[in-house]
Amino acid sequence: MNIFHILVKKEVKELLTRQLLVSIAAMLFIFHVIGKVVGTQNKATQARSGDVVVLDLDGSALSKNMVARLSATGYKVKTASFAGIEAALAAPEYKDDSFFLLFPAGLQKELDAGRKGGMGFYSKFTNFSASGTAGTVSKIRKTITRMNDELSVYVLGRRTPSLDADFARDPLAAREFVMVGGKLEQVSLAQALASIQSQIVFFPVAMFFIVIMAAQMVMTSVASEKENKTLETLLSSPVDRWMLVVSKLSASALIAGGLSGAYMLGMRSFMSGITGHTAAGAALPAQEALAKLGLLIAPSGYLLIGLSVLFCILCALSIAFILGVLSDSVKSIQVTIMPLMMLLMLSYILPLFIDINAAPLYVRLLLHAIPFTHAFTAPQNVLLQNNTQVIWGIVYQAAVFAVFVTLAGRLFSGELLLTLKYPFKKA
């Protein structure tokens, strides 16, 4: 075994503590359990999503027909018999129901007279969970549209009996097209977005996680050597100082890679539990069109993204190494890591909310100057076929890495390593 492997092995042993392994196992377990619980809960919510309590105070042929249409289109209709909606909402037999529909008395007469008919759509909060409330919102919108359609058909039928009411209501045969990077294909925007999301939804989260983990690893490695006073012995040994730097960076990258793999597994287990493997297949019918648009990442695209991620991690490691040198104890890492955290947060959060290319020049310059931004935006750029931008990003990241790793090596070769302390005070 050569000296590099011996040093990396020692670093891995130092960093991969039992506590870390236990916390990773706990994280995987928690992700799995949460996924299962949320998934089961969602299924139960979905099973109830078609439930609607109907109070028909109109009792007309129209309202009866509309209730029948609701049942025929998948709603589980519960017919209530009360004098007013308040009584229905408060009734114990409907305590678990959240969606109520009121056909007011005189609805048909109003429409026949050419006036708008008023219907009541009532929501009752039973909880504030994200999935529950989001589901209710979409259910109400869908039901309002359906009711409106039904009433349109009724009104058109009454006014112009010779007209095909279904045709008059929906005469448009819409064909959606999407253009990406100069290529045009017939596919819906929703399908294109679903495909993009399924490929890149976890990416920034995983990236953020891996970079933070790697940075903390290398900082811990350097700071603990200083704190435990093992560094001086190592520095007086015949091992090349650069070898010490590279071995620490390699061991940290290795463990961070393993941890992020575990994290991705956990997230996958979590999402599988929630979605029941449906998300990835959302855009399957349009696969061919999406592939032609380049919205399915090709192996060469994955290679570019991989390279960008690799250099992003290397940049973070080299910067963290220098910050580790400034930390005189493992505890002080919480403070010294802040500059790196801020850069990372900027490059992670801003591109989520703004279009970098349309942003003011100073924002673009700021974001592109942060080497991590290029990795966060790499999947988007690959999907948009801006491969040149990704390649330039990688070149820039490599240059930043070269600068910081040289600085780290110089720090390790000199005495500043033992005498410099945050915030840049000499001992």
Added chain:
Amino acid sequence: MPIPALSAEKLGKKYGSFTAVSGLDLRIEEGEIFSLVGPNGSGKSTTLKMVSTILFPTSGRIEVFGADTVSEPEKVRKMISYLPEEAGAYKTLTGHEYLDFMASVFLRDRKQAAAAVKYGSELSGLKDKLKKKIGTYSKGMTRKLLLSRAVMIRPKLAILDEPTSGLDIINGYEVRKTIKQLAKEGITFLISSHNMLEIEFLSDRIAIIYKGQILACDTPVNLKKRFSTENLEDVFIKLAQ
């Protein structure tokens, strides 16, 4: 004239405006046990760190067996072994793993490294405890392990900062005996200590250092004779006054 194990000329070290070492001259012969004695902050540890190539002199120069510590640090590092004061060890490694790792770091030849680990294991006296993680060791056990590490590779120059700090009387005595034995085998020792009794027992020559300068340098017997005192403590007090 043989090449000295260590020679320092007009050695100086400043941290900003603070002068830690000033105009220090030293010459240590091969196989000699040489001690630096002085109070806290007198410049002992800084001098040892400069000899160990981890700090650079602000002025003057140091040579270890003819190799300059600033221009030829790699050459120097192959000949030395440094034990810092209050040094620690990797807590997640076992004692044996630590010795094995350090032997591989200092000695590239596998056979030499294996022999060094065997010697270091015996020297430490930790026996079965070498299989336990260093995190479970007492301060004394850790110090014994570190001392064994420092000398197991049989360096040409061993630099020991407070070698017996944290050791009980018996273990301290054993360590001093081992140092004497190794010196007879040809290893040169540069030691720093507060413990005057230990220094008197161990050293061939002593340099008394105060405020970064050497006040006197001679054998323990000559120093006591020169200052007409019973022990080295009194020599130091007289010099410091």
